[in-house]
Amino acid sequence: MNPIKKILILRFGAIGDVVHSTELFRSIKRKYPHISIHYASFKTPSRNIQGDPDLDRVWIAEAKSYKQLYKLAKKLKKENFDLFLNLQPGIRTGIFSIMLGNPRTVTYRKSFKLHAVENFWQTGKKYFKDLELAKSLKLYIKEEIKNRVSVMPDKKGIVIGFNMGVSPTRQGRRWHQNYWRELAQMFFDKYDCEIILTGSEADREFSESLLDLSPQIRSFCAKTSIEENTALLSLCDLVISGDTGPLHIAAAMGVPVIGLYGAAPVSRTGPYGENCTVIFSHRKCVPCNRRKCRFIKKNEPYTPCMLDIKPAQVLKEAGRFL
Numbered sequence: 001m002n003p004i005k006k007i008l009i010l011r012f013g014a015i016g017d018v019v020h021s022t023e024l025f026r027s028i029k030r031k032y033p034h035i036s037i038h039y040a041s042f043k044t045p046s047r048n049i050q051g052d053p054d055l056d057r058v059w060i061a062e063a064k065s066y067k068q069l070y071k072l073a074k075k076l077k078k079e080n081f082d083l084f085l086n087l088q089p090g091i092r093t094g095i096f097s098i099m100l101g102n103p104r105t106v107t108y109r110k111s112f113k114l115h116a117v118e119n120f121w122q123t124g125k126k127y128f129k130d131l132e133l134a135k136s137l138k139l140y141i142k143e144e145i146k147n148r149v150s151v152m153p154d155k156k157g158i159v160i161g162f163n164m165g166v167s168p169t170r171q172g173r174r175w176h177q178n179y180w181r182e183l184a185q186m187f188f189d190k191y192d193c194e195i196i197l198t199g200s201e202a203d204r205e206f207s208e209s210l211l212d213l214s215p216q217i218r219s220f221c222a223k224t225s226i227e228e229n230t231a232l233l234s235l236c237d238l239v240i241s242g243d244t245g246p247l248h249i250a251a252a253m254g255v256p257v258i259g260l261y262g263a264a265p266v267s268r269t270g271p272y273g274e275n276c277t278v279i280f281s282h283r284k285c286v287p288c289n290r291r292k293c294r295f296i297k298k299n300e301p302y303t304p305c306m307l308d309i310k311p312a313q314v315l316k317e318a319g320r321f322l
Helices: 014-032 043-049 066-077 091-099 114-124 143-149 177-192 201-213 226-234 245-252 311-318
Strands: 004-008 034-039 057-061 083-086 103-109 158-163 193-198 217-219 238-242 256-259 277-282
Touching: 004 014, 014 034, 014 043, 014 114, 014 245, 034 043, 034 066, 034 217, 043 057, 043 226, 057 066, 066 091, 066 311, 083 091, 083 114, 103 114, 143 226, 158 177, 158 226, 158 245, 177 193, 177 201, 177 311, 193 226, 201 217, 226 245, 238 245, 238 311, 245 256, 256 311, 277 311
Parallel strands: 004 034, 004 083, 034 057, 083 103, 158 193, 158 238, 193 217, 238 256, 256 277
Antiparallel strands: none
């Protein structure tokens, strides 16, 4: 059997999924620095791995449609990959493997018994038996982006990041807006700090409701690119967030994080790293991992499990890091 010289990794998922998959290619690169590693993903989640020193190239898939996958596979077939690590199991990506020219293929199998980081990493472990799993993740940001973002926070005191937005497709992730307000006031009462708000355009209205509390709260919602937002999070002394991409980005940048978790299983999607902690409800139904909560009325935004998490608990946990 020919030696592995060139690998393609594919993952289309959300930003957090791509962040969680980074230890897969880093562990391979640590053991086999001579292997060329390529990564294929959608444009948005791939932004944090563009220019990554452990990747030789990042390929952009325009969509999951057969037409777009065919166009991408036609380009990638010329690369003559020896191994395809398919982190996006399904009929389409199975056909995609054939279109690549049938390289040796290992397909990811989702397991709720493992953290997502280890689960993705196990896909490579099936082929490279001597891989070692790191205890933390790492993302690289270009120096020009770091320099551009470095002046955004005032940095006169402690910098605390609030990432208040979450995916609207799943209930049991959004923390009450009034709780965020209470927590912000508690921080100002106890610490010399500034609070920066991060998020997308969709998060702006919900997050910027805090701006009237203090001039020491500044919003960067929809004002930065994904790479700039990553650099901004890296400047924080603490980041507080629900289960969403920026939480995992902050953890990968080595920033202390507090995750606020409701329906999602912490053992599967909790922040990965040694400077991380999670607060969650102790209801018997937690974690249900359901998209819709059985215990709330239609269109009600807050689930009981998220309402169980109180601002005072978060402030207490923050004291561990501040």
